Amino acid sequence: DGGITQSPKYLFRKEGQNVTLSCEQNLNHDAMYWYRQDPGQGLRLIYYSQIVNDFQKGDIAEGYSVSREKKESFPLTVTSAQKNPTAFYLCASSRWEDRGYTFGSGTRLTVV
């Protein structure tokens, strides 16, 4: 079955370390997204990519970086510059037309 795989499900890191979250989709979707979810804050867009080798900043891109070298993959790096990295990170994808997003199961990152 097609879908989006995020790994790992839980991730713990020490403050000051960079960490990369994986997102892979086999839906043949062109667009991919990274959202951050904090309690009571809804979903906030970090980065998005419409095509391979191209991506745009979302509303809260500071302290994050992404790459889109393959259509299937859109990894997110949380850098040491991100002041409050502890959160639930969600990856999503969609097709060209205005259709709903398909979300991965998320990665819960805890920085101590």
Add this chain to the structure above:
Amino acid sequence: GQQVMQIPQYQHVQEGEDFTTYCNSSTTLSNIQWYKQRPGGHPVFLIQLVKSGEVKKQKRLTFQFGEAKKNSSLHITATQTTDVGTYFCAGPGSSNYKLTFGKGTLLTVNP
């Protein structure tokens, strides 16, 4: 920038009662989407509304898109414990690819 507001933030009901959540956008939307997130889970796409005044039903769920395409509602008739979760509305911004989500309405149901 575009803002999408949802009310109420929380709603607790007795099983069998009805539930409604409302969504308002600061700008006119080409479409509006609704998602459900179960506790501990990830958002799941429910429906997309495109036309002004559109009404769609999914079993006990009724979705409406306002005439001005700036507001929407989700109504659940006779809630069940399986309806528990957070319901989000979302609308496209400057790019149709980029959705802005409301903060969601958390529904809890007392059996």
